[in-house]
Amino acid sequence: MSANLYRFKYDEYGNTREIITYASGASVSSCSYINKGTAFSKKEREQLALQASLPPGVRNLEAQIESSRMKVDDKVDDIEKYIFIRSLFNRNVTLAHALIQSNIEHFMRLIYTPTVGMAVQKFSSMFRQANGLHFYPGNIDNAEDILRRYANRDIRVAVVTDNQGVLGIGDQGAGGIAVCLGKLMLYTQGAGIAPWHCLPISLDVGTNNETLLADNQYLGWRHRRLEGEEYLSFMGRFVRAFRNVFPNALCQWEDFFQHNAFSIRDAFVDEIISFNDDIQGTGAATLAAIFSAVKIKKEKLEDQVYLIHGAGVRGVGIGEQLLNCLIMQGLTEKEAASRIFIIDSKGLITSNRSVEFYKKKFAKDPEEFPWIKDIGKTDNLTVIKHSGTTALIGTSGQEFCFREEVIEAIRKNTDNPLLLPLFHHVSTPDIFCHNMRKWTDDGALVSTSSPCATMESMADTFKVSQCNNAFVFPGVGLGVLVSGAREVLPQFFTAAARAIADSVSPDDLAGGNLMPDVSQISSVGKKVALAVAMSAVENGVSRPCIYSDFQHNDDRARMEKLIDNIRWKPQYLPLVPM
Structure with missing residues (x-):
């Protein structure tokens, strides 16, 4: 997605207010952040040179959601539904998230567990469009230059995997990035972090999965996994590049295998703002x-x-x-x-x-x-x-x-x-x-x-x-961002756990329910974010949020206001042609 097609304008809270677009004609529809499909108004079609490239009828977002829902329902199985939603995301990110939000409990099963496990295993055979970044020994020395291509999107959260401990199915090579894609969609649904602020990253250090190594269709780096000093050196080069380009972004480590999961979490805790979701x-x-x-x-x-x-x-x-x-x-x-x-x-x-x-x-x-x-x-x-x-x-x-x-x-x-x-x-x-x-x-x-x-x-x-x-990581991420925390403390996760438990109503507790309903991940995400942000303040690791110009003398009121206003909602933004 070319950076010269668009530019984001933010309000005082750090939320996207409008998109400045330098594109016209077919290039508008090719950018998933700009594209509105049949929802482009007549005025926008004139301004962006789209008059004849769309049928004359105009659908609003609600009608598009209903149409998309019917298309999903027509698919024969969950993996086909997953492919449809990912394809929709790749051409119209706002509509994809509006569709998911319309029934989060249903669609979460399709964009994340359990369906994403099949998507991971079928990654190479069903590959359609590149998403995120794939670092491997052949390009890791250029990691900083590669990451800088994404700086225009103001990356705030990256989910990063080495693909070895995927969802109970183990070493899945390059396919592990599908989990990162799913997690970032939940960051948007649960915390309101806009999709353009999210970056999935695969650290492809090889695979010991014999089936993948023997598969001529496999798209990953076809070598056995790096180990020992080679592995740590690769990780170190990535961390230094990430720190240099995105010093204020959160890095979530995902699907690392046992000893590497603990080692990587602890080794770089002072270098980048990071945590391991599996742990x-x-x-x-x-x-x-x-x-x-x-x-x-x-x-x-x-x-x-x-x-x-x-x-x-x-x-x-x-x-x-x-x-x-x-x-x-x-x-x-x-x-x-x-x-x-x-x-x-x-x-x-x-x-x-x-x-x-x-x-x-x-x-x-x-x-x-x-x-x-x-x-x-x-x-x-x-x-x-x-x-x-x-x-x-x-x-x-x-x-x-x-x-x-x-x-x-x-x-x-x-x-x-x-x-x-x-x-x-x-x-x-x-x-x-x-x-x-x-x-x-x-x-x-x-x-x-x-x-x-x-x-x-x-x-x-x-x-x-x-x-x-999904009740935890989106709110933790948002709480870290709005508080300006320079590290992710163990106390944040205790605060998050209390906020989640406090979200279970007395009636639900009386019925034996221990967790909120999955449909509540957005409201729970807000409560977790506030609890984490206040934990950062109480533990002395909070700094002014670099994503926002908003200030307030009262810490709690400041965090509440920021959390309410920085969250992106899946609604079409105004487009300003240039």
Whole structure:
């Protein structure tokens, strides 16, 4: 999209007021930020030399949304619907977002999970149009020059992946950028960050996926993954380029694999404004569900004992968030860690095992917990019995950790077990979904990462809330931007979790819902943004927002005003021909 076709004009709050356009004729329709399709008014058609290139009828945005919705409904399956929405985005970004906003709960399933998993796997075969940036060893030395091409768009948020830990399906090579595209669409829906301020980036360091390496149609860098010093050098070159071009933009790390996820998050925390959504976003969403649960139980966070089944990025991220929050509640680090047990593929994480650096803070000493010496690799029943587990959190993708006898064991420790199956279980057996219904009927508090088909078929009488990162990262991003925070603190995610939990109405809590409805991601995003912005102020990392000229003596009033006014809405902007 050529920068000389348009220029954005902003108001005092940093929101786009109008688009100055230097284009005319066919070039107008080729720019998705300018294009209005059949909604161009007669006056605009004259000014932009479009009189004969469109049929004479004029449709308003509402009519376009309805027409687009019917086209989506006509598609035969979800991947075809995904392709249609992405194609619409590529030619008319305002209409695409207006369509999604018209039924966010329905369309979120198409633009993000679960459909985006298929889009990732089919990336090369269904490639139609370039989106975002693909850095690989052949161009990484030119990263700064490449990024500067996008400076005219005033990039405020980038979602960046190395494609190795994608949505539970692992190393997907260049296709991982589809997740970045989906996340950025949710930044727009949840936080109102205009699409032209968003940039998806793939750091293509190769792939170890044998199927991709053998596929002649594969579009990524066809080499095995860089590792060790080569990998870190590549990442360092990208970070330096990003910092030099977009020093005030937020970088969200996405779908990095385990040790790289923690290493990259920590290595560059002082160089760019960044966080890892799989670690910290998942941790905050889970903490929000836990906050709701303890409200229902009329207990405290520190009254619970947590068993996390899965010690990958998300499982350890949840453990980290719980640990930080318990310490904020007044517990020592040792006291907090003693209430969090994590099981990985080799069993309970203990200090007499060799474990990865990011797991060590959760390793249990058999001298302090003598019963540990007698447990087997998959013996979570003994862990539950001796630890007094009241909350079971699953991130491993295996339903067996939620089998009937496990739930009964937890029930001996609490009348209201907290059960959070947070793995991607779109294709889990029907019995698992029916069991969740039975558990809630028996007083368990349940939230899942996404509903499975059987749960949807029971939706009239059974609804489990979604513990979804989409409630977290858009508001965190907006809060960081409006506060001018120069770093993303762990406290931001605790503040976000409280804001999400406070968004669940008393009636919904009474019905056992732990999270807001997905349709509320925009309103929840505002509350999260304010909570994060005020956390930045309280922790002394806030500075004047560089995107806005608006000032106010009262910090809270300033943040509220900025958040309300900087958010872009999917409505056609005035075009000013030049």
